Amino acid sequence: MLFGIARDIIGGSALTLEMEEKTTVDSLMAHLQQTYPDFERLASLMIAVNSDYAKGDRVLQENDEIALIPPVSGG
Amino acid sequence: MNFKITDQTINEQEVLELARSENCGGLSVFVGTVRNQTKGKKVVRLEFEAYETMALKKMQEIAEQAKERWNTDKIAIYHRVGVLGIGETAVVIAVSTPHRKESFEACEFLIDTLKQVVPIWKKEVYEDGEIWVAAHP
Numbered sequence: 001m002l003f004g005i006a007r008d009i010i011g012g013s014a015l016t017l018e019m020e021e022k023t024t025v026d027s028l029m030a031h032l033q034q035t036y037p038d039f040e041r042l043a044s045l046m047i048a049v050n051s052d053y054a055k056g057d058r059v060l061q062e063n064d065e066i067a068l069i070p071p072v073s074g075g
Numbered sequence: 076m077n078f079k080i081t082d083q084t085i086n087e088q089e090v091l092e093l094a095r096s097e098n099c100g101g102l103s104v105f106v107g108t109v110r111n112q113t114k115g116k117k118v119v120r121l122e123f124e125a126y127e128t129m130a131l132k133k134m135q136e137i138a139e140q141a142k143e144r145w146n147t148d149k150i151a152i153y154h155r156v157g158v159l160g161i162g163e164t165a166v167v168i169a170v171s172t173p174h175r176k177e178s179f180e181a182c183e184f185l186i187d188t189l190k191q192v193v194p195i196w197k198k199e200v201y202e203d204g205e206i207w208v209a210a211h212p
Contacts, residue, residue, distance in 0.1 A: 003126055004196030005207040043212040048194070051129035067126055067194070073208035074123070074130075074154060074195030075107050075166050075186055 001067040006045070009038045019060065025049070026056035032068070043071045076150050078134040080127045080195075082157040085164045093151035094169035101175035103182035107166040109159050119200045123156045123165065126194040130154070133193045141170065141185055145177040152185065154195055165197075 002013050019028070025047045033039045046069040047054050053069070060066065077093045091104050109121050138150040148171045155165050168185045172178040189195075197208045 001126065003124055003194065004198070005210040008207070042210055048126070048129055051126075051132050053192075067129065069126070069194050070196070070207070071209040072190070072192065072194050073197040073210075074125070074193050075190040075197075 001065065003067070004070050004073075005042065006039075006068040006070045009036050023060050024056065025054045025058045025060065028060065028066070029056070045070055076135065076138050077152070078131050078138070079153045080125045080130055080156055081153060082155070085153050085155055085167050087164060087167050090151045090153050090167040091169045094149040094171045096148040096171040099148050099171035099173055099178075101173070101178035102169065102171045103175075103178035105166075105168045105182050105186050106164055107186065109161050109163050109165055111161045113199055116201050118161065119202055120161070121159045121165065122198040122200065123154070123159065124196050124198075125154065125156050129194050134189070137185060137188045137192065140188070141181045144184070145172055145181040147172050147177070147181050150181075150185070152189070154189075154193075156195070 002010055007013055029047060039045050048067040048069050049058060049064050087106055094102055111118055134152045141147050141150060151169045153167045159165055168182055170178055170181045172181060198205055199208055
């Protein structure tokens, strides 16, 4: 799921990727930053899995809900 | 504890009443409103969007942290999404505690922490452009 500037960078509200088995949050992040260099210019970029901020070594599962979280700015 | 993400105008009184408690002598309310300029640049409107399921979960978590730290009684947080005009209410946080000092501190903690961890994004629209707030260093 894509929100805010992440949606603008990718150009859509969702992104479908073919991932290898045992892909981690870190490897997904590396792939995204390589494919979309604009992500490296952001103040931060987090990945959330099933509505929680995920650590880099977390292995992604097939039915996980994955969201890119660019710098938040509520309030 | 009451949390809501809404695309409708927030009734501040409604949020306040959700936090009112007979066990408490203090009820603090923070209302965040849309400012007409940022660093001298005229703002036309704001656009908020949220990752709603996660935003509600994070609101719950920060409210639990406040309860732990200040022994809060009731907490209500409403955040607006969609297009907001100048002066409109973007967020309301209400918190009750037995004594007033804790209610001020808990309220400040809640808005500060909300701005850091709750997945909501604000776009400022100017007369000649727009930016996602805080996106770039």
